[in-house]
Amino acid sequence: MSGYxxxxxxxxxxxxxxxxxSAEAGCRVRLLDDNHSTGGQIWRxxxxxxxxxxxxxxxxxxxxxxxxxxxxxxxxGTRVVAQPRPGSLRVEHENSWSDxxxxxxxxxxxxxxVFLPFPGWTLPGVMGAGGxxxxxxxxxxxxxxxxxxxxxxxxxxxxxxxxxxxxAHIEGVYEQASLGSLIRLSAGxxxxxxxIVEGLRYRNSIRSxxxxxxxxxxEAHGSQRLASVTxxxxxxxxxxxxxxxxxxxxxxxxxxxxxxxxxxxxxxxxSVDAEMRTSVAGIFSAGELTGIGGLEKALIEGEIAGRAAxxxxxxxxxxxRERLVTFGRNLDTAFRVxxxxxxxxxxxxxxxxxxxxxxxxxxxAQSWREAxxxxxxxxxxxxxxxxxxxxxxxxGWQPDEIRPPSMPASLATLAAPCxxxxxIDLFDRSKMDHESDTRL
Amino acid sequence: MATREQQPRVETITATxxxxxxxxPAGTSVAAAIMMHNAHCRIxxxxxPRGPLCGMGVxxxxxxxxxxxxxxxxxxxxxxxGMEIVTG
Numbered sequence: 312m313s314g315y316x317x318x319x320x321x322x323x324x325x326x327x328x329x330x331x332x333s334a335e336a337g338c339r340v341r342l343l344d345d346n347h348s349t350g351g352q353i354w355r356x357x358x359x360x361x362x363x364x365x366x367x368x369x370x371x372x373x374x375x376x377x378x379x380x381x382x383x384x385x386x387x388g389t390r391v392v393a394q395p396r397p398g399s400l401r402v403e404h405e406n407s408w409s410d411x412x413x414x415x416x417x418x419x420x421x422x423x424x425v426f427l428p429f430p431g432w433t434l435p436g437v438m439g440a441g442g443x444x445x446x447x448x449x450x451x452x453x454x455x456x457x458x459x460x461x462x463x464x465x466x467x468x469x470x471x472x473x474x475x476x477x478x479a480h481i482e483g484v485y486e487q488a489s490l491g492s493l494i495r496l497s498a499g500x501x502x503x504x505x506x507i508v509e510g511l512r513y514r515n516s517i518r519s520x521x522x523x524x525x526x527x528x529x530e531a532h533g534s535q536r537l538a539s540v541t542x543x544x545x546x547x548x549x550x551x552x553x554x555x556x557x558x559x560x561x562x563x564x565x566x567x568x569x570x571x572x573x574x575x576x577x578x579x580x581x582s583v584d585a586e587m588r589t590s591v592a593g594i595f596s597a598g599e600l601t602g603i604g605g606l607e608k609a610l611i612e613g614e615i616a617g618r619a620a621x622x623x624x625x626x627x628x629x630x631x632r633e634r635l636v637t638f639g640r641n642l643d644t645a646f647r648v649x650x651x652x653x654x655x656x657x658x659x660x661x662x663x664x665x666x667x668x669x670x671x672x673x674x675x676a677q678s679w680r681e682a683x684x685x686x687x688x689x690x691x692x693x694x695x696x697x698x699x700x701x702x703x704x705x706x707g708w709q710p711d712e713i714r715p716p717s718m719p720a721s722l723a724t725l726a727a728p729c730x731x732x733x734x735i736d737l738f739d740r741s742k743m744d745h746e747s748d749t750r751l
Numbered sequence: 752m753a754t755r756e757q758q759p760r761v762e763t764i765t766a767t768x769x770x771x772x773x774x775x776p777a778g779t780s781v782a783a784a785i786m787m788h789n790a791h792c793r794i795x796x797x798x799x800p801r802g803p804l805c806g807m808g809v810x811x812x813x814x815x816x817x818x819x820x821x822x823x824x825x826x827x828x829x830x831x832x833g834m835e836i837v838t839g
Contacts, residue, residue: 359778437804438802438804438806439805442805446783452787505798565809633761664810
């Protein structure tokens with residue numbers, strides 16, 4: 312049988328908590344993720360890390376243990392590409408595909424960094440802040456390398472601390488938000504002692520590193536790869552030599568799958584009720600998708616969604632969630648990107664990195680659709696995941712409707728008929744992991 | 752390799768990058784392996800070298816040909832023994 316009571320898409324904190332809660336309530340649960348192991352971005356394991364040496368804490372291990380005990384089926388390296396019919400997801404795993412049937416679906420696809428264009432941002436060595444951290448956890452040697460972090464959001468400080476711990480020379484952290492914004496945010500942290508402790512711990516670990524508010528990278532320099540950046544700090548420009556630049560402007564939810572499935576989106580996140588139900592019957596959503604809010608919000612929302620999908624009461628969790636939702640909204644306000652950032656790109660600066668569409672080519676377009684039709688902006692393999700949010704910020708364009716596939720997929724996956732039963736053995740239980748979690 | 756000296760128990764993976772033998776510790780992503788050997792991942796439409804941006808399978812900047820399969824998101828693939836990686 313390929314049918315599940317609950318399918319959860321995304322194995323970060325929200326998805327793991329949701330899958331665990333549903334499975335504990337007796338549901339047959341399948342947890343899918345496109346990365347090679349569970350944990351999502353925040354719980355990404357570094358290569359060689361063991362259960363004892365994990366840099367992130369007990370909550371991850373609790374989720375791993377709960378999933379194992381409740382016998383939730385985990386499948387990593389699996390991408391959802393389409394919904395052939397309601398109640399069915401077409402997924403791709405390595406080079407094969409399958410259709411999975413569900414009664415209830417929980418979407419927990421998380422968030423990505425917002426990348427905004429500036430001259431030189433396409434040079435190898437310029438990455439997202441989280442992107443650089445992911446590469447380092449994936450084995451990129453960083454000891455002794457000079458790193459600049461820039462953009463916006465709490466991630467910058469967290470990445471600086473992690474990379475410094477691994478021996479990187481952090482040349483500076485340049486946060487575009489004003490000092491006033493950061494002070495207002497800190498004042499609102501009174502009810503969130505854990506966040507204060509976390510922030511202080513990060514700051515303390517990079518004491519000797521400059522952290523500048525109201526500052527940003529204006530340009531990256533280099534011929535074949537990054538050699539230096541120019542930063543604007545207190546109105547003055549300064550060049551800093553570096554090996555890597557990690558630059559991301561806070562986070563944006565990965566809305567492609569919820570939009571493909573017809574879930575209502577409001578103000579850039581999935582609309583949900585108190586039990587995490589979306590506007591589509593049987594589909595729930597949790598974590599960053601419902602608004603950027605971080606780990607604690609993701610865990611509590613996952614718990615609520617997982618319980619609600621299994622028909623269990625959730626009312627005792629609602630108040631805690633509300634407080635964390637408010638915290639997330641305060642983050643959005645504090646790290647709202649200033650307009651000066653929109654003026655960094657020049658006529659010759661690439662906006663769409665997949666198709667190399669330059670800013671000058673977009674000058675006359677009135678909408679995202681027009682830009683796509685006339686210039687191929689947003690038509691490349693990332694399907695506008697990078698230049699979509701960038702052009703929304705630069706030009707105020709709204710995204711179009713999403714059409715399948717939600718991710719590039721092989722022709723065989725796309726062309727296959729609905730529900731080919733013979734394919735189901737691909738997901739044979741005997742081959743099922745915890746495979747990726749055995750070393751934990 | 753510094754990483755190997757720090758973690759002597761970690762197994763070493765041998766693969767090829769554009770026909771040249773490379774080594775990296777087990778658990779290394781293909782994207783990290785490409786970067787640590789000073790290669791870019793792909794060539795942009797206008798001929799510029801490109802490397803990873805998002806590190807999480809979203810931006811497609813790290814795509815390369817792995818074991819004959821084109822457009823593999825190398826940040827989401829783990830390096831395996833005997834793997835043949837060809838960059839743009």
